[in-house]
Amino acid sequence: MSPYPITIDHAEGAMLVDLDGNRYVDLGNDYAVAMSGHSNAVIADAIKAQFDHGLGFGGRSKHETRLAEILQARFPSVERLRFCNSGTEANLYAFLLARAATNRSLFVMIDGGYHGGALSKAMSDDRFFAPFDVITVPYNDVAALEAVFEKHGPQIACFAMELMLNSGGCIVCDEGFAQAAQRLCAKHESILLVDEVMTSRLHVGGLQAHYGIKPDLTTLGKMIGGGFTIGAFGGRADLMRLFDQTQQGAIAHNGSFNNNVMSMIAGYVALTQILTAERIDTANALGDGLRKQLNALCAKHKAPLVWSGQGSVLALHLGTTEPKRFNPPPLSAEIRALFHAHMLDQGFWIAGRGMLALSVETQRAHIDGFADCVERFLVEQSEVLGLVSEALAAKEVAA
Numbered sequence: 001m002s003p004y005p006i007t008i009d010h011a012e013g014a015m016l017v018d019l020d021g022n023r024y025v026d027l028g029n030d031y032a033v034a035m036s037g038h039s040n041a042v043i044a045d046a047i048k049a050q051f052d053h054g055l056g057f058g059g060r061s062k063h064e065t066r067l068a069e070i071l072q073a074r075f076p077s078v079e080r081l082r083f084c085n086s087g088t089e090a091n092l093y094a095f096l097l098a099r100a101a102t103n104r105s106l107f108v109m110i111d112g113g114y115h116g117g118a119l120s121k122a123m124s125d126d127r128f129f130a131p132f133d134v135i136t137v138p139y140n141d142v143a144a145l146e147a148v149f150e151k152h153g154p155q156i157a158c159f160a161m162e163l164m165l166n167s168g169g170c171i172v173c174d175e176g177f178a179q180a181a182q183r184l185c186a187k188h189e190s191i192l193l194v195d196e197v198m199t200s201r202l203h204v205g206g207l208q209a210h211y212g213i214k215p216d217l218t219t220l221g222k223m224i225g226g227g228f229t230i231g232a233f234g235g236r237a238d239l240m241r242l243f244d245q246t247q248q249g250a251i252a253h254n255g256s257f258n259n260n261v262m263s264m265i266a267g268y269v270a271l272t273q274i275l276t277a278e279r280i281d282t283a284n285a286l287g288d289g290l291r292k293q294l295n296a297l298c299a300k301h302k303a304p305l306v307w308s309g310q311g312s313v314l315a316l317h318l319g320t321t322e323p324k325r326f327n328p329p330p331l332s333a334e335i336r337a338l339f340h341a342h343m344l345d346q347g348f349w350i351a352g353r354g355m356l357a358l359s360v361e362t363q364r365a366h367i368d369g370f371a372d373c374v375e376r377f378l379v380e381q382s383e384v385l386g387l388v389s390e391a392l393a394a395k396e397v398a399a
């Protein structure tokens with residue numbers, strides 16, 4: 001955060017407090033990790049109780065089995081799963097598994113898709129992208145996806161997608177695109193990998209349940225660890241069997257912290273006692289309402305701004321219609337930075353890219369306060385926004 005990075009001192013419930021004692025309503029929630037809120041008392045008690053009984057055993061424990069069972073019940077496509085330490089790791093392992101299982105090496109991803117720090121074409125160039133051969137397609141473009149499969153089908157190990165583009169701007173997936181992904185992967189015997197690291201919070205069974213599709217592999221992370229570091233990947237039993245060490249030619253998936261007890265316990269407590277289907281629905285309804293409220297305000301003030309997303313996750317865009325694919329117009333970064341600074345100044349913490357992720361601690365009063373603050377931004381910055389509208393209109397005319 002240039003030029004004055006803010007240093008957080010501590011967090012409590014729905015609030016963050018910085019070193020200078022400024023308090024912020026936290027609507028970023030640790031990039032969607034903290035869906036249970038900060039330091040939830042039920043999770044804290046379970047962690048404190050375990051502390052006297054060991055943090056990691058270097059062996060199996062009942063804690064991982066319990067968490068795995070909950071996840072399998074929520075995600076029936078996940079017949080077997082393995083734990084790791086982050087969403088990035090989960091996706092790296094899933095990519096490697098897809099390559100090993102299919103004996104193919106080509107990956108298809110989405111423009112603006114994000115599968116972790118080393119698996120994002122939008123955020124870094126090839127020097128910092130894990131060494132996989134990748135073709136990207138625009139989101140929600142069935143014809144482009146069909147064309148790629150038509151041309152490269154027999155080489156495609158895996159199509160990796162999010163059922164809502166998350167870091168790419170909370171862009172909602174068309175039903176037809178999700179169905180096409182399933183159909184094309186089945187036809188060409190490629191693996192459909194659905195990254196639910198973020199979207200597991202949008203429906204109790206993730207967005208795969210919402211869209212009624214059955215991926216071959218699923219990756220999970222963020223909220224499933226109750227705030228502790230975690231990742232998980234899993235899916236078809238025949239694919240996951242490649243890790244079965246009793247079989248010849250098995251693959252080893254090693255990692256000192258893969259089943260660390262704190263993450264397993266925090267995740268289990270979070271999913272069984274806090275992030276129940278009912279509370280997930282409530283957070284999503286709150287987010288859907290907020291998105292509508294904010295879009296109504298943008299329309300009322302004729303601002304060139306629009307909010308996209310689904311349920312408890314939403315993001316700000318330049319423009320007047322919700323984007324269907326990742327293609328940020330010029331000035332997006334500048335307007336988001338201005339918006340972000342305004343929100344911090346008024347005591348609301350959001351992700352710098354204009355993303356919000358609500359938690360079960362988020363109350364109506366928080367989001368009403370945020371909406372008021374957005375309206376003040378629209379009024380105070382009306383001149384700037386008017387110039388941006390003109391620039392966007394000129395660009396459209398030129399196009």
Ligand SMILES: Cc1ncc(COP(=O)(O)O)c(C=O)c1O
Binds near residue numbers: 221
């Ligand atoms: C869809 C998606 N996949 C993967 C990741 C990476 O997860 P982690 O930050 O735990 O490595 C993220 C993180 O934002 C994500 O949104």
